[in-house]
Amino acid sequence: MKTIILVTAIRYLTPLFLVFSIYILFRGHNHPGGGFIGGLIGSIAFVFHVLAYGSARTVNSYFQLTVYHQDRQQNNSPTQYMWDMVSANTWNRLKNRTPDWRFHIFRVRPAYLMAAGLFLATTSGVTGLLRGKPFMTGWWMEVKIPFIGSLGTPTLFDAGVYMLVMGMVLKLVFTMSKE
Template identity: 60%
Template sequence: MRTLIFATAIRILTPLFLVFSLYILLRGHNHPGGGFIGGLMGSIAFVFHTLAHGTKQTAKSYFSLTFYKYDRKPHHNNLSHALRLLRKNIVRNKKEKPIFIWNYYLLRLRPTYLMAIGLAVAVGSGLVGLVMGKPFMAAYWLKVKIPLVGSVGTPLLFDTGVYLLVLGMVLKMVFTMSKD
């Protein structure tokens, strides 16, 4: 099912599905079921992306963060080195090696981590009531209202945990079933 039309359409539809799933999550904190159905809507975006591009490309596109770090040497902190870097970057010889040495670190966010984070957030939202001396899962609301969201409290935190848990569970199933 890897056609050019489907792959192109999914590139456009994936962000729309994700934005809509976040809308469902935020809308649902005043109504039941926002986290669960939002997580299912978000996972649909990744299921379609996996069907169109494969598991490896989906994991590389959405679940990998690359951090770059400039490798500093102790003698690079003086003014003469800064002037030399400026001269080398402005007047560059094409045969020279680049001055900057970049290291990169890859951080992979696996679906199992999403499930663990979601479960921790959901349980943490329930523990707020116990810490305040009330029953488990007692709702607490912040006095500040956020535009387009409204009141924020522990029910939204619980729904966010459920959202991440459902998203991680569906992604784990899809990635396992569609191994290349």
């Protein structure tokens, strides 16, 4: 049931859920949390968005990117050409378009998100083997990032699990919402 209260609330809660899920993801190597619970919280944002708006609008809003481009004319400088590309792909998408503009649509599918997450999690374990240590041995960077801490292979593993969980839940939700 689509109500104006749900639609309005989801518009404000979706970014909050996503920011909180990223916070839980990076908090996970020092405190409870990590990739699994962060992925669940992040996917809850999209589940509520599907309930409020439908799966087609959720896919078009969050999982599809349209990139406009055109061939470079001889009289344009490289700076002007780059400015035209940036303005066409940000705030001026449909205004002043001539027929020589083309576009590509890039979609992030949940299956690709699952595959990338599994690859990232596996790669984080292989780095220990490449350094002559056992599989899944943690390696930490010396530099500490404010509010996050130091990054390392456990953070990469958590990011892979985050993407895997989010892809699984999104695949389930998008499949069930179409039926």
